[in-house]
Amino acid sequence: MSSIHDYRKAIHTYRDQEVIYKKQLDTVSHIRLGIFLVGAAIVGYFSWMNENVIALLLLGIFTMAFLWAVIRHNLAKKQLNRIRCKITINNQYIDRTNGNWITFKDAGNDFVQPSHPYTSDLDIFGQKSLFQWMNVASTFVGRTILRNYLLNSEKDAQAITERHSAVQELAESFEFAQELQCEGMLGENINDNPEPLLSYIENPKTMFPNENWRFLFYALPVATIVSIVLTVLRVPYFEYIALAMLVVQVALTAIGFARVSEVLSTIYDCKSSIEAYSNIIHLIEKEKFQSAHLNKIQSNVRSGKQTASSQIIQLSKLVDRIDMRHSAFLYFILNTLFLWDYHCVFALENWKRENRHQIRKWLETIGAIEALSSLAVIKRIQPNWSYPKIYESNDATNGNNRQATKDIRIIAGEMGHPLIVEENRVCNDFSIQNHLGIVTGSNMSGKTTLLRTIGINLVLAYAGAPVCAKKFECSMMDIFTSMRITDDLNSGISSFYAELLRIKTIIEYVNEEKPMLFLIDEIFRGTNSQDRIIGAKNVLVNLSKDWVIGLISTHDFELCDLEHDKKVKIENYHFTEHYINNEIKFDYKLRKGRCRTTNAKYLMKMVGIQFLDERQL
Known part of the structure; x- marks a missing residue:
């Protein structure tokens, strides 16, 4: 695996090569201009002297020399562009570790789907997204296959596990991965739909x-x-x-x-794309893969x-x-x-x-290798992250009634959010199995981040990528979220009503009796506390099924009493804070049980809002 030191060393080497190729390009440019000027002068002189045979002969010689200079110039320019691409690639790897990746041009904005069950809430596509952070695919097909990986289209745990060896091999084959990305970057219009x-x-x-x-x-x-x-x-x-x-x-x-x-x-x-396709396919053809999954993909261009x-x-x-x-x-x-x-x-x-x-199969081969290379980026920059262990959700059938498995779980050790810079990331152990969870805690204590951490790591797990955890086990299940709820003024839909529709979708899916996970942040925040509590209890009762696990975050401590209700299987989790010199401090560590603290008045004081006691109100 490469380290930050390796990337910086490579950049230094490529910078030296860039200077050399730039000098070569300038030299060839001067030679080309010299050939043209000298040739024009000499041929013109002999023409003026009526030595037409000699003029024609010299014209042929200088034309051939000029064409040679043009070819050399083009080759030098290609080499220089290739070196600059490699400098960019290595810089991007460094940017992925220090948070500067949010400036990457391709954020997958064309894949944003506000109505999708989870992608918008979990920052899968769009600005500051998982796709923007990890993607190295340049072709339209490669970007599309990576999108499909992240959309949880794969429901075969065995197929996902097979990707792990492919991702691991590509993570260790940085030279091949770098050349692959470089060819894609050099191909003009290669991201157009073919x-x-x-x-x-x-x-x-x-x-x-x-x-x-x-x-x-x-x-x-x-x-x-x-x-x-x-x-x-x-x-x-x-x-x-x-x-x-x-x-x-x-x-x-x-x-x-x-x-x-x-x-x-x-x-x-498609001229420029066709040339790039040829270069990429040739690169794939000559590579000697060890992984069975990669060899299977490679066979599509070797038959x-x-x-x-x-x-x-x-x-x-x-x-x-x-x-x-x-x-x-x-x-x-x-x-x-x-x-x-x-x-x-x-x-x-x-x-x-x-x-x-064959043509479609060839382009899909390019895309598949590019998508797997994007997953390998994670392991390359985070070698300590683990590959998840995924369990099939084996449904049993009882007569005409479909009985879903009762072993739905997530078990994670030192799990963190992959898009948070490592020095700022706080990791937690977390497990949920055959029950629901209520997460309480003060404002800014980490509730929403926990929900997103669970969701985005599941997306990575199902894609076949390493996850941000020392240990991660999960069942195959569908993911549903309700977090970023906004109103729609054009349709006359308030944020509360939009949340109701979102949660209705989640509850309706329960009737499918398919293994699922739900993540609901600040449930029913758009209504009064009494209605919110009653509504939340009803939602939790509807979602408390053998084939469902999930979490809701809330400030309503009354919901924590459901832990003692026999009609539902619920456990409480919480975050807390402490105060030093009138400053609020969070450790972002998840604990079992309900929260006992609030911090609204302290936060109001921190931002300069005068807090009146009850006698002044």
């Missing part, structure tokens, strides 16, 4: 299903060139035939322009007579042919003589005939 590209390639339809028509487009250019050659050789009448053939080909180009352009533009728009990367390179070369359309003069000549556009389409159709059943 569906238009996939739709075209996977569609078996061709422009001319009848092979006879396609033969015509091969025969016409040959006949045209032959006619032109015979015209040059002064064979009688062939100048008219050549002219007619050229007119026919110009007409065919014009007739099919719109249809052909639609096809070629779809592919050309077939040709490697996936070589096939994508062929597609990239076809895209380079399409690039000829952007030179008006060359475009006219190529289509007039060769029907260039049609042959580009035919070449693409031949390519997709061979690969249309």
